[in-house]
Amino acid sequence: xxxxxxxxxxxxxxxxxxxxxxxxxxxxxxxxxxxxxxxxxxxxxxxxxxxxxxxxxxxxxxxxxxxxxxxxxxxxxxxxxxxxxxxxxxxxxxxxxxxxxxxxxxxxxxxxxxxxxxxxxxxxxxxxxxxxxxxxxxxxxxxxxxxxxxxxxxxxxxxxxxxxxxxxxxxxxxxxxxxxxxxxxxxxxxxxxxxxxxxxxxxxxxxxxxxxxxxxxxxxxxxxxxxxxxxxxxxxxxxxxxxxxxxxxxxxxxxxxxxxxxxxxxxxxxxxxxxxxxxxxxxxxxxxxxxxxxxxxxxxxxxxxxxxxxxxxxxxxxxxxxxxxxxxxxxxxxxxxxxxxxxxxxxxxxxxxxxxxxxxx
Ligand SMILES: Nc1ncnc2c1ncn2[C@@H]1O[C@H](COP(=O)(O)OP(=O)(O)O)[C@@H](O)[C@H]1O
Ligand SMILES: [Mg+2]
Numbered sequence: 384x385x386x387x388x389x390x391x392x393x394x395x396x397x398x399x400x401x402x403x404x405x406x407x408x409x410x411x412x413x414x415x416x417x418x419x420x421x422x423x424x425x426x427x428x429x430x431x432x433x434x435x436x437x438x439x440x441x442x443x444x445x446x447x448x449x450x451x452x453x454x455x456x457x458x459x460x461x462x463x464x465x466x467x468x469x470x471x472x473x474x475x476x477x478x479x480x481x482x483x484x485x486x487x488x489x490x491x492x493x494x495x496x497x498x499x500x501x502x503x504x505x506x507x508x509x510x511x512x513x514x515x516x517x518x519x520x521x522x523x524x525x526x527x528x529x530x531x532x533x534x535x536x537x538x539x540x541x542x543x544x545x546x547x548x549x550x551x552x553x554x555x556x557x558x559x560x561x562x563x564x565x566x567x568x569x570x571x572x573x574x575x576x577x578x579x580x581x582x583x584x585x586x587x588x589x590x591x592x593x594x595x596x597x598x599x600x601x602x603x604x605x606x607x608x609x610x611x612x613x614x615x616x617x618x619x620x621x622x623x624x625x626x627x628x629x630x631x632x633x634x635x636x637x638x639x640x641x642x643x644x645x646x647x648x649x650x651x652x653x654x655x656x657x658x659x660x661x662x663x664x665x666x667x668x669x670x671x672x673x674x675x676x677x678x679x680x681x682x683x684x685x686x687x688x689x690x691x692x693x694x695x696x697x698x699x700x701x702x703x704x705x706x707x708x709x710x711x712x713x714x715x716x717x718x719x720x721x722x723x724x725x726x727x728x729x730x731x732x733x734x735x736x737x738x739x740x741x742x743x744x
Contacts, residue, residue, distance in 0.1 A: 387444035390451025391418030393702035399423025401655035432458040446662040464662040469613040473637040496548040505550040512553040524585010556624035561642040562602040565657045566610045568664040575670040590678045618658040648698040648716040649676030677720035681713035686731040
């Protein structure tokens with residue numbers, strides 16, 4: 384059984400590692416000859432919209448999926464799962480927000496902005512602070528500017544103007560959460576326990592799960608509505624803000640997600656394995672947490688492996704990427720974390736350790 388994957392980053396690598404156990408073979412397409420997923424299968428090197436390479440990628444494959452979200456939706460192979468329609472919605476922050484609104488899911492106030500005049504109108508309507516985002520191609524906080532005062536509007540327009548934008552009210556959230564969901568080809572659904580996430584400079588740094596059990600029902604309900612609406616197959620992540628004890632949806636990821644990496648070590652079935660089961664039409668596995676887990680991202684460069692492994696129980700995942708500031712190069716999971724081991728890990732990862740203990744489940 385062969386799975387074709389558009390994209391060969393760390394998400395592809397972890398899909399390949401999960402699938403190898405089930406006897407699956409993988410073929411990836413990525414522009415980089417040193418893509419991480421090359422360690423888990425055959426790698427075709429070239430552009431995502433190269434029709435001939437896409438044909439070769441899909442040739443004889445039993446399922447075709449993606450781990451890279453900016454595959455031009457027009458170039459999507461017909462067998463693609465999750466379906467191209469879900470990909471298209473998730474590629475545009477305005478369409479995501481409109482989907483949430485249509486389904487009665489709360490969001491930050493927002494307005495589409497295409498011109499300088501529309502930016503002034505949107506600021507007048509939404510108020511400050513707000514955050515201006517490019518509608519397409521943003522990730523890890525890229526393509527965003529926070530507006531705290533009217534004086535910042537010009538600079539934000541100079542930085543981001545010229546492409547379709549979205550202005551959102553800045554949500555004074557109590558915390559960030561995400562819900563990971565999976566839907567099979569037969570329509571069966573399952574949800575992992577909510578994950579609490581800490582971002583710094585727009586990049587995910589830490590997650591803990593299970594989190595916020597009192598909001599699990601609300602989160603599953605909103606994720607189920609999105610899955611049904613998009614006739615979804617595979618793993619879906621919805622990023623959430625907790626505000627006044629209720630959930631607001633921030634964005635969708637139509638794929639396995641960084642906030643679900645703890646499921647490799649901390650859940651009965653990982654997000655990667657269940658994604659593969661879903662797209663291949665196999666029975667879904669249990670999404671239960673086997674124990675509380677904490678995950679710390681390694682950003683920029685991997686600390687010395689020996690130091691990471693000295694932290695008892697650390698499950699270390701290294702993606703094999705060249706170091707670069709702001710780049711996700713690995714992650715470490717602690718199952719049944721305690722404050723002291725988490726503090727040591729955060730220190731090694733170069734993260735502030737103040738307050739870390741409060742996030743330990
Ligand atoms: N409207 C908002 N209110 C408050 N914080 C926000 C808002 N939008 C984004 N952020 C912060 O920036 C992070 C990254 O923004 P996000 O919209 O998720 O884009 P990306 O695609 O880069 O992940 C969020 O996880 C959150 O911490
Ligand atoms: Mg995000």
